[in-house]
Amino acid sequence: MTMKHLQLTRRDFLKSACVGTLAAVVPIRVQAARANERPNVVVILTDDQGWGDLSVHGNVNLETPNIDSLARDGALFDRFYVCSVCAPTRAEFLTGRYHPRGGVHGVTTGAERLNLDEKTIGETFKAAGYATAAFGKWHNGTQYPYHPNARGFDEYYGFCSGHWGNYFDPILEHNGRIVRGKGYIIDDLTDHALTFIEQNKDRPFLCYLPYNTPHSPFQVPDRFYEKFGGHPVQMRNRDPKLEQLDKTQCALAMCENIDWNVGRILRKLGELNLSEKTIVLYFSDNGPNSWRWNDGMKGRKGSTDEGGVRVPCLIRWPGHIKPGTRISQIAGAIDLLPTFADIAGIPIVGTKRLDGISIKPLVLGTAKKWPDRMIFSHQRGRVSVRTQRYRLDHTGKLFDMTTDPGQYRDISREKPKVAAELSKAVARWKQEVLGKTAKDDRPFTVGYAEFPSTALPARDGVPWGNVRRSAKAPNCSYFTNWVSADDKMTWDIEVASSGNYEAVIYYTCAKENVGSTVELRFDRSRVRGKVTEPHDPPLVGAEYDRASRGSESYVKDFRPLRLGVFRLAKGRGELTLRALDVPGKQVMDVRAVMLTLLK
Numbered sequence: 001m002t003m004k005h006l007q008l009t010r011r012d013f014l015k016s017a018c019v020g021t022l023a024a025v026v027p028i029r030v031q032a033a034r035a036n037e038r039p040n041v042v043v044i045l046t047d048d049q050g051w052g053d054l055s056v057h058g059n060v061n062l063e064t065p066n067i068d069s070l071a072r073d074g075a076l077f078d079r080f081y082v083c084s085v086c087a088p089t090r091a092e093f094l095t096g097r098y099h100p101r102g103g104v105h106g107v108t109t110g111a112e113r114l115n116l117d118e119k120t121i122g123e124t125f126k127a128a129g130y131a132t133a134a135f136g137k138w139h140n141g142t143q144y145p146y147h148p149n150a151r152g153f154d155e156y157y158g159f160c161s162g163h164w165g166n167y168f169d170p171i172l173e174h175n176g177r178i179v180r181g182k183g184y185i186i187d188d189l190t191d192h193a194l195t196f197i198e199q200n201k202d203r204p205f206l207c208y209l210p211y212n213t214p215h216s217p218f219q220v221p222d223r224f225y226e227k228f229g230g231h232p233v234q235m236r237n238r239d240p241k242l243e244q245l246d247k248t249q250c251a252l253a254m255c256e257n258i259d260w261n262v263g264r265i266l267r268k269l270g271e272l273n274l275s276e277k278t279i280v281l282y283f284s285d286n287g288p289n290s291w292r293w294n295d296g297m298k299g300r301k302g303s304t305d306e307g308g309v310r311v312p313c314l315i316r317w318p319g320h321i322k323p324g325t326r327i328s329q330i331a332g333a334i335d336l337l338p339t340f341a342d343i344a345g346i347p348i349v350g351t352k353r354l355d356g357i358s359i360k361p362l363v364l365g366t367a368k369k370w371p372d373r374m375i376f377s378h379q380r381g382r383v384s385v386r387t388q389r390y391r392l393d394h395t396g397k398l399f400d401m402t403t404d405p406g407q408y409r410d411i412s413r414e415k416p417k418v419a420a421e422l423s424k425a426v427a428r429w430k431q432e433v434l435g436k437t438a439k440d441d442r443p444f445t446v447g448y449a450e451f452p453s454t455a456l457p458a459r460d461g462v463p464w465g466n467v468r469r470s471a472k473a474p475n476c477s478y479f480t481n482w483v484s485a486d487d488k489m490t491w492d493i494e495v496a497s498s499g500n501y502e503a504v505i506y507y508t509c510a511k512e513n514v515g516s517t518v519e520l521r522f523d524r525s526r527v528r529g530k531v532t533e534p535h536d537p538p539l540v541g542a543e544y545d546r547a548s549r550g551s552e553s554y555v556k557d558f559r560p561l562r563l564g565v566f567r568l569a570k571g572r573g574e575l576t577l578r579a580l581d582v583p584g585k586q587v588m589d590v591r592a593v594m595l596t597l598l599k
Contacts, residue, residue, distance in 0.1 A: 038204045038344045039317065040278040041125070042197075042265060043336070045093065045208070046258055047086060047137060047215040050288030051310050052295050053255045059293055061235050062228075062252045066263035067314065070282055074316030075325035075363055081332040081386060082285055084301060084308040084379040086162060087112035087139045089285040089333050090210065094120040094140065094151070096337035096348075096356040100378060100433050103442070104140065107162045108474045110460060111440060113141040114151070119350030121337045122152025125206040128346035133196045134158070135189045136210035142460070143444050144451035149175055153208065157192045161459060162475040164212060165555035166541040167219040176453055184221050186211055190261040194268050201272045204344075209265075214254035215289060217541060217549040218246075224253040224260075225546060235293040238406065242291035250546035251290060276318045279343065281336070284311040298407040304377040304384035304394055305407055315363060327362050330388055332375045335359045374422075376429050381437075383426050390415075392422040443494040443572050447501070452597040456491045456575070458590060464488045470589075471553030478553065482587040488578040489590065493522070498570040500598045503527050505577070506558035506591040510536040513584030520593065521576045522568055528580070529563035531588055558591040565598065 052059050056068035056076065070076075082089040087107045088099035091114050095102055103115035114120075126132045133155035134148050142160040144150050157174045164170055167185040171178060181188045193209050213220075228249040237243040262282065269275045287300045287308040299305030313331070315321065334356030341348045342358035361367035377384045382394035391399045391407065398412040398419040412419040446454045459474040465487035469477040479489055503520050511534035519528045539554040579587045 038128070038130075038346070040205050040207070040274060041130075041340055041344070042193075042207045042269075042278055042280045043093075043209065044262060044265070044280070044282045045090070045136075045210040046282075046284045047210070047212045048286060048289035048301055049214055049255060049258070049284040049312065050292070050294045050300070050307070051284075051297070051312055052293045053214070053251065053284075053288060054312050056314075057295065057312065059235055061233055061248075061293065062256055064255060064259040066259045066266060067282055067312075069266070070262075070280060070314035070316040071324070071326075073318060073323050074280075074314065074321045075327055077313035077315075077327045077331055079328065079330045079386075079388075080283060080311060080313035081309050081330065081375050081377065082283070082311050083333070084286050084299075084304050084377060086137075086215075086285050088378075090138075090140050091118075092333040092356075093336050094118075094122070095352075096121075096334050096354040097352065098334065098355050098376065098378070098433050101352075101355075103440070105440065107139070108459060110442060110444065112139055112162060113146050113442065116145055118352070119348075120151045121340065122148070122206065122208070124152070124337065124341055124346065124349045125204075125344070126152045126154065127349050128344065129204065131155075131196075131200040131203055131205040132208075133193070133205070134208040134210065135193045135196070136208075137162075137164075137212040138210065142457065143446065143454050144176070144448045145445065147176065147451065149451065155196060158189060158210070159212075161457070163215055163473070163552055165217065165476040165552050166544065167213070167217070168544055171555075171557070176451055184257070186213055186257055186261055187221075190264055194264065197265075197268055197274070198272065201274060211258060211261075213258060214251040216247075216547075217545055217552050218250035218254070218547040219541075219544040220250055220253045220257055220546065224257045225250065227256070228253045229546065233292075237291040237293055238296045239291065244290060244547065246547035247290040248292040251288070251292060253546075279315065279317045279340070281313070281315045283313040283333070286311065296406045302379065304379050304382050306386075306391060306401065306405065308379075309377045309384075317363075321363055322365050325363075325365060327359075329359075329362055329370050330373065330375055330386060331359050331362070332356065334375075339363065374425055376426070376433075378434070381434075383430060385422050385426050385429070387422070390418060390422065392419065392426065396423060398422070443492045445496060446493045446595050447496040447499065447568065447570075447597050449497060449597060452599075454595050455592050456493065456595065457592040458489070461489045461491045461593075464490065469553070471551055473551035473553070476553050476555065478558070479590040480586075482579065482590070483582065483585065485579050485582055487587075488576055490577075491575040491593070492572075493575050494572040495522075495568045495570050497597060498568065500565050501568050502565050502596045502598060503563040504594040504596070505529075505561045505563065505588075506594065507531070507561045507588040508535050508537060508556060508558055508591075509588040510534060510584075513586055513588065515581075515583040516587040517580040518563070518587065519576075519578055519580055520563055520566070521578070522566075523571075523573050525566045525568055527563045527566035529561060531561065533559075535559040558589075560594070561588075568595075
């Protein structure tokens with residue numbers, strides 16, 4: 001198939017499929033439907049779960065009957081594509097647009113934030129009268145108005161960071177308020193989702209459940225781990241030498257825990273007689289986070305090869321989707337917003353061009369014909385493109401995915417025309433979507449009356465002098481080794497509203513180090529406080545690890561140190577935390593600074 005043919009069939013498709021692929025050019029045909037007839041939508045997104053981590057895909061290492069039932073009672077996407085890491089996939093699901101368009105270019109220190117001029121699926125469904133909620137790992141911005149409560153989700157419970165250091169009774173947040181989670185995190189998130197569904201059973205709702213497993217650290221309750229820990233693994237990675245069996249065993253246990261919780265969701269919908277009124281979709285954000293069985297695909301998380309970006313996707317809507325449907329056409333996370341809006345018969349909020357298309361005809365089995373298309377995968381400048389038959393990898397190698405799904409044989413010399421056409425398409429995509437790479441100059445936002453408390457975690461700050469992070473990965477880290485009056489921590493912030501702000505530091509300090517005086521400064525304003533009470537809790541997490549963790553920090557409970565109130569003027573500047581004296585060996589460890597705009 002030539003590039004010209006690809007372009008023509010796509011153009012014809014846009015004219016005939018009434019899907020609103022380009023929202024600014026081709027408006028969605030809004031169906032006349034009363035709000036109470038619109039379907040509920042439950043989206044379950046898992047973290048670092050590979051295509052091969054389900055029994056429905058042939059993995060005999062584990063059993064996932066509840067997730068598998070979505071395919072039995074609905075449809076299974078055979079070729080569904082996302083990004084190779086977490087935050088970009090979330091952005092593409094939320095917006096229907098490739099992640100670089102929305103400013104998401106990394107997974108931490110602000111690179112994960114979704115630009116404020118982007119509109120989300122939450123805003124689309126909220127505008128249509130839906131109750132909206134998200135429970136889990138957000139990973140597209142922490143501070144308001146990047147926070148989920150500002151992006152169309154009225155209810156939020158979970159954590160906004162890219163990963164968490166402990167999964168048992170963790171510190172979380174509920175609509176911006178710091179809370180203590182109860183039990184294992186996935187069970188807890190599901191509990192809150194069940195409550196939301198119960199409370200909104202008489203009105204249409206969008207429930208987004210972005211689970212944070214099987215992402216490391218590898219922690220899971222005993223009753224799930226007992227089946228796997230220390231037992232043989234029958235199906236292995238295509239290169240068994242790379243596989244770490246303790247990680248595989250725990251990942252499989254974590255997937256079975258997810259399955260148990262999916263079963264709880266499905267049972268609740270049944271008990272409330274909502275099954276036929278509710279679309280349930282299940283997918284993952286990237287390939288597996290360790291080398292384990294993935295049907296022989298090349299690559300894992302972080303790769304733009306098939307194994308890094310092809311993930312499970314299953315969807316159920318009883319009475320509408322034919323049971324046992326298998327969708328062979330390629331699709332991706334960018335398609336979910338236009339598809340759900342099309343099915344619900346609601347307009348998409350915003351005027352930006354979408355990259356995704358409505359795949360409603362594929363899901364409902366009404367498609368007469370379906371054109372070939374291209375889905376692009378990007379990670380740190382590496383771009384791969386997938387058509388129905390071929391994949392061109394980021395190095396220019398071409399693979400026939402129908403005869404060589406493991407990407408073993410480069411056929412670019414045998415198919416020079418196809419390779420050339422796809423290479424040109426990648427070049428155009430890079431020029432249009434990536435453009436000129438510019439420094440991310442977005443400050444961290446503070447001071448909104450509708451969300452007065454702003455957390456500035458260590459993740460978003462910069463350590464100076466001897467100060468260092470508690471772990472290599474910033475996401476769940478805290479600042480430590482603050483040993484000198486010459487050391488400091490800074491945050492690049494923009495204050496939205498002039499006013500008085502209460503300043504609080506979340507700290508720990510051993511008894512022998514009590515006594516330091518610290519100062520928080522912004523422009524000409526400053527507030528000081530003294531560490532007068534010791535607080536030296538133990539690190540938590542190691543006791544729950546089933547395998548060696550990656551770069552996540554161990555965690556501990558931090559206590560608030562109230563510095564007082566100072567006035568901040570509207571505008572951008574550097575917020576600096578420093579010590580005026582250090583009578584002990586170090587000042588303290590710092591998890592975050594909290595600034596609260598006072599009325």
